[in-house]
Amino acid sequence: MRPLFRGPRRPAYASVGTTLIRVRDVVVEFGEKRVLDGIDLDIRAGEVLAIVGPNGAGKSTLLNVITGDAELVSGNVEVDGHAWHAWTGRELAMRRAVLLQQVDVSFPFTALEVTEMGRSPWANLPESQNDEQIVHGALARTETSHLVARSYSSLSGGERARVALARVLSQTAAAMLLDEPTAALDIRHQEQVLATARRYAATGSAVVVIIHDLDLAGAYADRVAVLAHGRIAADGPPEEVFSAELLSHVYDYPVHVVPDPITGAPVIVPIRTPKEQLL
Structure with missing residues:
Protein backbone atom coordinates (compact mmCIF):
# COMPACT_ATOMS: atom_id res chain seq x y z
CA MET A 1 0.00 0.00 0.00
CA GLY A 81 14.60 21.99 18.73
CA HIS A 82 16.28 20.03 15.92
CA ALA A 83 19.55 20.34 13.99
CA TRP A 84 19.35 22.07 10.59
CA HIS A 85 19.91 18.77 8.73
CA ALA A 86 16.73 17.35 10.29
CA TRP A 87 14.68 19.61 8.02
CA THR A 88 14.27 19.63 4.25
CA GLY A 89 15.18 22.79 2.34
CA ARG A 90 11.52 23.61 1.95
CA GLU A 91 10.83 23.14 5.65
CA LEU A 92 13.75 25.42 6.48
CA ALA A 93 12.37 28.05 4.10
CA MET A 94 9.13 27.99 6.09
CA ARG A 95 11.12 28.64 9.24
CA ARG A 96 13.57 31.30 8.17
CA ALA A 97 13.69 33.89 5.41
CA VAL A 98 17.07 35.43 4.63
CA LEU A 99 17.87 38.81 3.09
CA LEU A 100 21.51 39.02 2.01
CA GLN A 101 23.46 42.24 1.51
CA GLN A 102 23.60 41.68 -2.25
CA VAL A 103 20.67 40.10 -4.09
CA ASP A 104 21.39 39.37 -7.76
CA VAL A 105 18.89 37.96 -10.24
CA SER A 106 20.27 36.29 -13.37
CA PHE A 107 17.07 36.35 -15.45
CA PRO A 108 14.92 39.36 -16.45
CA PHE A 109 12.31 38.88 -13.75
CA THR A 110 10.01 41.75 -12.86
CA ALA A 111 9.82 43.17 -9.36
CA LEU A 112 6.49 41.37 -8.93
CA GLU A 113 7.97 38.02 -9.97
CA VAL A 114 10.89 38.45 -7.57
CA THR A 115 8.48 39.19 -4.73
CA GLU A 116 6.33 36.18 -5.65
CA MET A 117 9.40 33.94 -5.25
CA GLY A 118 8.95 34.34 -1.52
CA ARG A 119 5.79 32.23 -1.71
CA SER A 120 7.53 29.20 -3.25
CA PRO A 121 7.82 27.23 0.04
CA TRP A 122 4.02 27.26 0.28
CA ALA A 123 3.29 26.18 -3.30
CA ASN A 124 0.43 23.65 -3.64
CA LEU A 125 -0.38 23.92 0.05
CA PRO A 126 -3.54 25.46 1.58
CA GLU A 127 -1.48 28.53 2.58
CA SER A 128 -0.95 29.34 -1.11
CA GLN A 129 -4.58 30.49 -1.37
CA ASN A 130 -3.42 33.77 0.20
CA ASP A 131 -0.43 34.30 -2.10
CA GLU A 132 -1.77 37.31 -3.97
CA GLN A 133 -2.88 39.12 -0.82
CA ILE A 134 0.43 38.43 0.93
CA VAL A 135 2.58 39.50 -2.03
CA HIS A 136 0.73 42.75 -2.63
CA GLY A 137 0.74 43.49 1.10
CA ALA A 138 4.53 43.07 1.16
CA LEU A 139 4.90 45.36 -1.86
CA ALA A 140 2.74 47.98 -0.16
CA ARG A 141 4.72 47.81 3.10
CA THR A 142 7.98 48.36 1.23
CA GLU A 143 6.48 51.07 -1.02
CA THR A 144 7.35 49.13 -4.17
CA SER A 145 3.87 48.52 -5.62
CA HIS A 146 4.58 51.01 -8.42
CA LEU A 147 7.62 48.95 -9.50
CA VAL A 148 5.81 45.65 -10.14
CA ALA A 149 6.18 45.75 -13.94
CA ARG A 150 9.79 46.93 -13.91
CA SER A 151 12.67 44.53 -14.54
CA TYR A 152 14.46 43.89 -11.26
CA SER A 153 17.84 44.50 -12.93
CA SER A 154 16.72 47.98 -14.04
CA LEU A 155 16.00 49.16 -10.50
CA SER A 156 18.26 51.42 -8.45
CA GLY A 157 20.19 49.94 -5.54
CA GLY A 158 17.66 51.22 -3.03
CA GLU A 159 14.71 49.97 -5.07
CA ARG A 160 16.28 46.53 -5.38
CA ALA A 161 16.83 46.41 -1.63
CA ARG A 162 13.18 47.20 -0.97
CA VAL A 163 11.90 44.65 -3.50
CA ALA A 164 14.23 42.04 -1.99
CA LEU A 165 12.74 42.85 1.42
CA ALA A 166 9.24 42.44 -0.06
CA ARG A 167 10.25 38.95 -1.22
CA VAL A 168 11.43 38.05 2.29
CA LEU A 169 8.23 39.42 3.85
CA SER A 170 6.17 37.37 1.38
CA GLN A 171 7.85 34.22 2.63
CA THR A 172 6.03 34.63 5.99
CA ALA A 173 8.71 32.56 7.72
Whole structure:
Protein backbone atom coordinates (compact mmCIF):
# COMPACT_ATOMS: atom_id res chain seq x y z
CA MET A 1 0.00 0.00 0.00
CA ARG A 2 1.41 3.38 -1.01
CA PRO A 3 2.11 5.62 2.04
CA LEU A 4 0.03 8.77 2.37
CA PHE A 5 1.72 12.00 1.32
CA ARG A 6 1.85 14.19 4.38
CA GLY A 7 3.68 17.15 2.88
CA PRO A 8 6.29 19.32 4.57
CA ARG A 9 6.22 19.83 8.31
CA ARG A 10 4.83 23.31 8.97
CA PRO A 11 6.21 25.48 11.77
CA ALA A 12 4.17 25.21 14.94
CA TYR A 13 2.83 28.35 16.58
CA ALA A 14 5.37 29.72 19.06
CA SER A 15 4.42 31.95 21.96
CA VAL A 16 6.35 35.17 22.49
CA GLY A 17 9.72 34.50 24.06
CA THR A 18 10.04 30.96 22.71
CA THR A 19 13.49 30.22 21.31
CA LEU A 20 13.12 29.43 17.60
CA ILE A 21 16.82 29.16 16.76
CA ARG A 22 19.48 28.24 19.30
CA VAL A 23 23.23 28.73 18.76
CA ARG A 24 25.52 27.03 21.25
CA ASP A 25 29.31 27.22 21.70
CA VAL A 26 29.88 27.80 17.99
CA VAL A 27 33.40 28.14 16.60
CA VAL A 28 34.08 29.09 12.97
CA GLU A 29 37.51 29.35 11.38
CA PHE A 30 38.67 30.54 7.97
CA GLY A 31 42.05 28.92 7.44
CA GLU A 32 44.07 29.67 10.55
CA LYS A 33 41.89 32.63 11.54
CA ARG A 34 39.23 32.04 14.20
CA VAL A 35 36.31 34.22 13.12
CA LEU A 36 33.78 33.18 15.78
CA ASP A 37 34.81 31.80 19.14
CA GLY A 38 32.31 30.19 21.52
CA ILE A 39 29.13 31.94 20.39
CA ASP A 40 25.91 31.37 22.36
CA LEU A 41 22.79 33.10 21.06
CA ASP A 42 19.01 32.58 21.22
CA ILE A 43 16.64 33.85 18.51
CA ARG A 44 13.24 34.34 20.15
CA ALA A 45 9.70 34.70 18.86
CA GLY A 46 8.23 38.21 19.05
CA GLU A 47 11.60 39.92 19.31
CA VAL A 48 13.84 42.09 17.14
CA LEU A 49 17.49 41.21 17.76
CA ALA A 50 20.10 43.56 16.32
CA ILE A 51 23.65 42.25 15.91
CA VAL A 52 26.18 45.06 15.84
CA GLY A 53 29.93 45.39 15.92
CA PRO A 54 32.89 46.89 14.04
CA ASN A 55 34.03 45.77 10.61
CA GLY A 56 35.58 42.31 10.74
CA ALA A 57 33.88 41.38 14.01
CA GLY A 58 32.17 38.38 12.38
CA LYS A 59 28.61 39.68 11.99
CA SER A 60 27.88 38.26 8.53
CA THR A 61 29.56 34.99 9.49
CA LEU A 62 27.30 34.79 12.54
CA LEU A 63 24.29 35.32 10.28
CA ASN A 64 25.51 32.42 8.13
CA VAL A 65 25.72 30.33 11.31
CA ILE A 66 22.14 31.24 12.21
CA THR A 67 20.90 30.33 8.72
CA GLY A 68 22.77 27.04 8.74
CA ASP A 69 25.07 28.09 5.89
CA ALA A 70 28.40 28.15 7.76
CA GLU A 71 30.76 25.24 8.35
CA LEU A 72 31.33 24.86 12.08
CA VAL A 73 34.54 23.74 13.72
CA SER A 74 32.51 22.94 16.82
CA GLY A 75 29.21 23.79 18.48
CA ASN A 76 25.70 23.35 17.16
CA VAL A 77 22.69 25.23 15.82
CA GLU A 78 19.10 24.09 16.32
CA VAL A 79 15.83 25.28 14.82
CA ASP A 80 12.57 24.25 16.47
CA GLY A 81 14.60 21.99 18.73
CA HIS A 82 16.28 20.03 15.92
CA ALA A 83 19.55 20.34 13.99
CA TRP A 84 19.35 22.07 10.59
CA HIS A 85 19.91 18.77 8.73
CA ALA A 86 16.73 17.35 10.29
CA TRP A 87 14.68 19.61 8.02
CA THR A 88 14.27 19.63 4.25
CA GLY A 89 15.18 22.79 2.34
CA ARG A 90 11.52 23.61 1.95
CA GLU A 91 10.83 23.14 5.65
CA LEU A 92 13.75 25.42 6.48
CA ALA A 93 12.37 28.05 4.10
CA MET A 94 9.13 27.99 6.09
CA ARG A 95 11.12 28.64 9.24
CA ARG A 96 13.57 31.30 8.17
CA ALA A 97 13.69 33.89 5.41
CA VAL A 98 17.07 35.43 4.63
CA LEU A 99 17.87 38.81 3.09
CA LEU A 100 21.51 39.02 2.01
CA GLN A 101 23.46 42.24 1.51
CA GLN A 102 23.60 41.68 -2.25
CA VAL A 103 20.67 40.10 -4.09
CA ASP A 104 21.39 39.37 -7.76
CA VAL A 105 18.89 37.96 -10.24
CA SER A 106 20.27 36.29 -13.37
CA PHE A 107 17.07 36.35 -15.45
CA PRO A 108 14.92 39.36 -16.45
CA PHE A 109 12.31 38.88 -13.75
CA THR A 110 10.01 41.75 -12.86
CA ALA A 111 9.82 43.17 -9.36
CA LEU A 112 6.49 41.37 -8.93
CA GLU A 113 7.97 38.02 -9.97
CA VAL A 114 10.89 38.45 -7.57
CA THR A 115 8.48 39.19 -4.73
CA GLU A 116 6.33 36.18 -5.65
CA MET A 117 9.40 33.94 -5.25
CA GLY A 118 8.95 34.34 -1.52
CA ARG A 119 5.79 32.23 -1.71
CA SER A 120 7.53 29.20 -3.25
CA PRO A 121 7.82 27.23 0.04
CA TRP A 122 4.02 27.26 0.28
CA ALA A 123 3.29 26.18 -3.30
CA ASN A 124 0.43 23.65 -3.64
CA LEU A 125 -0.38 23.92 0.05
CA PRO A 126 -3.54 25.46 1.58
CA GLU A 127 -1.48 28.53 2.58
CA SER A 128 -0.95 29.34 -1.11
CA GLN A 129 -4.58 30.49 -1.37
CA ASN A 130 -3.42 33.77 0.20
CA ASP A 131 -0.43 34.30 -2.10
CA GLU A 132 -1.77 37.31 -3.97
CA GLN A 133 -2.88 39.12 -0.82
CA ILE A 134 0.43 38.43 0.93
CA VAL A 135 2.58 39.50 -2.03
CA HIS A 136 0.73 42.75 -2.63
CA GLY A 137 0.74 43.49 1.10
CA ALA A 138 4.53 43.07 1.16
CA LEU A 139 4.90 45.36 -1.86
CA ALA A 140 2.74 47.98 -0.16
CA ARG A 141 4.72 47.81 3.10
CA THR A 142 7.98 48.36 1.23
CA GLU A 143 6.48 51.07 -1.02
CA THR A 144 7.35 49.13 -4.17
CA SER A 145 3.87 48.52 -5.62
CA HIS A 146 4.58 51.01 -8.42
CA LEU A 147 7.62 48.95 -9.50
CA VAL A 148 5.81 45.65 -10.14
CA ALA A 149 6.18 45.75 -13.94
CA ARG A 150 9.79 46.93 -13.91
CA SER A 151 12.67 44.53 -14.54
CA TYR A 152 14.46 43.89 -11.26
CA SER A 153 17.84 44.50 -12.93
CA SER A 154 16.72 47.98 -14.04
CA LEU A 155 16.00 49.16 -10.50
CA SER A 156 18.26 51.42 -8.45
CA GLY A 157 20.19 49.94 -5.54
CA GLY A 158 17.66 51.22 -3.03
CA GLU A 159 14.71 49.97 -5.07
CA ARG A 160 16.28 46.53 -5.38
CA ALA A 161 16.83 46.41 -1.63
CA ARG A 162 13.18 47.20 -0.97
CA VAL A 163 11.90 44.65 -3.50
CA ALA A 164 14.23 42.04 -1.99
CA LEU A 165 12.74 42.85 1.42
CA ALA A 166 9.24 42.44 -0.06
CA ARG A 167 10.25 38.95 -1.22
CA VAL A 168 11.43 38.05 2.29
CA LEU A 169 8.23 39.42 3.85
CA SER A 170 6.17 37.37 1.38
CA GLN A 171 7.85 34.22 2.63
CA THR A 172 6.03 34.63 5.99
CA ALA A 173 8.71 32.56 7.72
CA ALA A 174 8.84 32.11 11.48
CA ALA A 175 12.16 34.01 11.58
CA MET A 176 13.32 36.81 9.30
CA LEU A 177 17.10 37.30 9.03
CA LEU A 178 18.32 40.57 7.50
CA ASP A 179 21.94 41.34 6.62
CA GLU A 180 22.50 45.11 6.41
CA PRO A 181 18.98 45.82 5.08
CA THR A 182 19.40 49.62 5.32
CA ALA A 183 22.81 49.96 3.64
CA ALA A 184 21.51 51.24 0.27
CA LEU A 185 18.59 53.25 1.63
CA ASP A 186 17.91 56.90 2.41
CA ILE A 187 16.94 57.94 5.92
CA ARG A 188 13.19 57.63 5.29
CA HIS A 189 13.41 54.09 3.98
CA GLN A 190 15.91 53.10 6.67
CA GLU A 191 13.35 54.02 9.30
CA GLN A 192 10.64 52.27 7.31
CA VAL A 193 12.59 49.00 7.13
CA LEU A 194 13.20 48.87 10.89
CA ALA A 195 9.58 49.83 11.64
CA THR A 196 8.51 46.98 9.32
CA ALA A 197 10.82 44.63 11.22
CA ARG A 198 9.15 45.60 14.50
CA ARG A 199 5.68 44.99 13.05
CA TYR A 200 6.80 41.61 11.74
CA ALA A 201 8.08 40.64 15.18
CA ALA A 202 4.80 41.82 16.71
CA THR A 203 3.03 39.03 14.78
CA GLY A 204 4.98 36.51 16.90
CA SER A 205 7.89 35.99 14.53
CA ALA A 206 11.58 36.51 15.26
CA VAL A 207 13.66 39.14 13.46
CA VAL A 208 17.46 39.30 13.37
CA VAL A 209 19.08 42.39 11.87
CA ILE A 210 22.78 42.74 11.13
CA ILE A 211 23.29 46.50 11.16
CA HIS A 212 26.04 49.11 11.41
CA ASP A 213 23.83 52.01 12.48
CA LEU A 214 23.81 51.91 16.27
CA ASP A 215 21.10 54.57 16.52
CA LEU A 216 18.70 52.46 14.44
CA ALA A 217 19.55 49.41 16.55
CA GLY A 218 18.94 51.36 19.74
CA ALA A 219 15.63 52.78 18.49
CA TYR A 220 14.03 49.62 17.10
CA ALA A 221 15.62 46.49 18.61
CA ASP A 222 14.34 44.71 21.71
CA ARG A 223 17.81 43.19 22.17
CA VAL A 224 21.24 43.95 20.83
CA ALA A 225 24.18 41.59 20.70
CA VAL A 226 27.51 43.39 20.43
CA LEU A 227 30.09 41.32 18.58
CA ALA A 228 33.81 42.00 19.03
CA HIS A 229 36.78 39.85 17.97
CA GLY A 230 34.51 36.89 17.26
CA ARG A 231 32.85 36.92 20.68
CA ILE A 232 29.65 38.43 22.05
CA ALA A 233 30.77 41.28 24.29
CA ALA A 234 27.24 42.07 25.51
CA ASP A 235 23.67 40.88 24.91
CA GLY A 236 20.57 42.61 26.26
CA PRO A 237 18.22 45.58 25.90
CA PRO A 238 19.91 48.50 24.08
CA GLU A 239 19.30 50.83 27.02
CA GLU A 240 21.47 48.52 29.16
CA VAL A 241 24.04 47.38 26.60
CA PHE A 242 24.83 50.65 24.84
CA SER A 243 27.14 52.29 27.33
CA ALA A 244 29.80 54.81 26.32
CA GLU A 245 32.46 52.68 27.99
CA LEU A 246 31.57 49.47 26.13
CA LEU A 247 31.06 51.06 22.71
CA SER A 248 34.19 53.19 22.95
CA HIS A 249 36.17 50.06 23.76
CA VAL A 250 34.59 47.81 21.11
CA TYR A 251 34.82 50.37 18.30
CA ASP A 252 38.15 51.80 19.48
CA TYR A 253 36.72 55.32 19.21
CA PRO A 254 35.33 57.59 21.94
CA VAL A 255 31.56 58.15 22.01
CA HIS A 256 28.88 59.71 24.17
CA VAL A 257 25.56 57.92 24.69
CA VAL A 258 22.58 60.22 25.27
CA PRO A 259 18.83 59.51 25.40
CA ASP A 260 16.65 60.56 22.49
CA PRO A 261 14.67 63.58 23.76
CA ILE A 262 11.38 62.08 22.54
CA THR A 263 11.66 58.29 22.79
CA GLY A 264 14.44 57.92 25.36
CA ALA A 265 16.23 55.43 23.09
CA PRO A 266 20.04 55.58 23.26
CA VAL A 267 21.70 57.82 20.68
CA ILE A 268 25.41 57.35 20.03
CA VAL A 269 27.41 60.52 19.43
CA PRO A 270 31.07 60.27 18.36
CA ILE A 271 33.42 62.57 20.25
CA ARG A 272 34.86 64.64 17.41
CA THR A 273 37.74 67.04 17.18
CA PRO A 274 36.49 70.54 16.26
CA LYS A 275 36.96 71.03 12.53
CA GLU A 276 39.05 74.14 13.10
CA GLN A 277 41.64 71.95 14.83
CA LEU A 278 41.82 69.57 11.88
CA LEU A 279 43.40 72.18 9.59
